[in-house]
Amino acid sequence: MTDSLNPPLSYEASATTTHRHVATTLPPEVSSCLKNSRFLHLATCDGLTPHISLMSYTFLPSTPFDPYPTIIMTTNSSSRKTTHLQTNPRVSLLVHDWVSHRPPTRASNTGNTRDGSPPPAATRSSLASLLLNLNTSALSSISTTITGEARFLEPDSEEETWCKDRHLENNTFEEEMSTFGQVPPPGQRRPSLSIDEDVRVVTVRVREGRLADWKGGVRDWLVVQEGEEVSGEAGANGVVL
Template identity: 80%
Template sequence: MAESVNPPLSYEASATTTHPHVATSLPSEVISCLKNSRFLHLATCDDKTPHISLMSYTYLPSTPYDPHPTIIMTTNPASRKTNHLLSNPRVSLLVHDWVSHRPPTRATTGDREGSPPPAATRSSLASLLLNLNTSALSSISTTICGEARFLEAGSDEESWCKDRHLENNTFEEEEINLFGQQQQDPNARRPSVVSIDTDVRVVTVRVTEGRIADWKGGVRDWVLLPTEGQDAGLVNGVSS
């Protein structure tokens, strides 16, 4: 019987540094993730329980206040993640830029329930997402490790970062009818109403190291060496 060409679900040992990449610039895959993703997952922990939050973010190669790649987020001062960060600023960020769609399994029998059910059928929308997932978008994710820093309330740095974050997370929305179809006039758009409360806390994470993982289970570690004079004119990899 011929051996399967597909790798195991986790085929590469990753307890130690794997295929290290050390450079003065971020790996292109990491830049792609930060450029294309809409959200990231922020992992925090107090002395007992880990916590994960889905976060809007802004990535900047540098800022007027920090020459290093920086990720900006905002959080409610009364949130669990804020309490975690105040007691333990060490965080992990997970960023991926593929469509989160799971195709049907090969199983055709059984009574199990879960993700996904056996003998799942693929809709036309699911097929479209799957095609996007495998062709137009990337197939890797990156974990970023670092320490979160609350910016001083009322400072120039907080005001500047808050403005950049607001600009980067305000989008035009297309009118969609109840059947999921775009309205007839393609030019008719309305701006999203986005604001940031005055008492919100602004958090930054300096990007220094992380790990790239592909959908096959392979991993590669990367470390960013410090450098000066980075371009501050990009927001999530796109010219502002």
Template identity: 55%
Template structure:
């Protein structure tokens, strides 16, 4: 069923949520295209946001519903937060977020002005600023730390490790967990994913809000045992 995009006033509420049995295709595409997401946790009214590697798993022997897998240092702030409050929010988007230069804006870090850029740099910049993407998605759900040493943890860790294996050229300058640490040439896999002390986070999706660059907003609730079937607009 096609869903009508919300206007700016309606987008502030949640009266147009639709109940769905699976993630909308555009959300799946977004999750499959992006490499990082922002994880928001909160305790005592103090929000905390981390930049995370992740793996989207549509279904498995451990969950028939889609889940999002991440790994974390057990002593990190986000770990402490989600133990106290498992409600989390994720932001993921499949467009390039490089900011194009604006007239009169002073470039930082010695970045060359337009007149000094190579043809390749100009091409990449044009790609970055063009509408080559579709949506951003805010995903709300609950997070859990998978039991240490369990078969479930081993499965999700291996899937996450396989999904985040990049060559050295692809990881230079990348960051993990919002801590500002530059990753080594293996992408930090050994310390951030495969390390024995690293805990596996599993996020169970509750609802999704998408928006595009035109400001169109859509809301969905993913059907599960914990979600009531009488969501407004569901059919």
């Protein structure tokens, strides 16, 4: 019998379509995850070697240029991911809404025992413990993968200008600088993100993906427009029109 307090790391077969959810809107968990997370992981591939990048992003339920949910990112024109995307626009995105805090493990005889991150010394004070507990308790327990095609926006086009402005607005944090002891002048905001002239704006239409919880459960999802028919063929995440 499986211990309910210690579930297996992965218990559900998911090589094919699993608990598919088809709707005209994103599952609430996916929408919440995309709105609340600060970064996402972008996976690109040049055909042989995968590449992962940690990206700031902007999520919008729709734009004046696309009725589907959209993710906006920027990339340097000479970066590896840009080179990959120019030859292979297929991407995979991972967004999760839990912190990267790994508690101490019980594997004390393997030589790989971790003290946790942050280490115990960093959480001895009551304030540090309180903040850690609040941060952990406020988290959800899901992640979502998204598959699709990245699209470079035409430089100086109306769409690029609009998306660039939204991306800057979404990545400007008024209180973040003071968190690290650098207090901006009163009434002045310091953008946490700047966009150079040689940076390309990239969008990914959010149409299909997979939800995963911390217990290993999975559920595929697909966003469709009114009147669209869905076939039973399997795509990259098990779902496709």
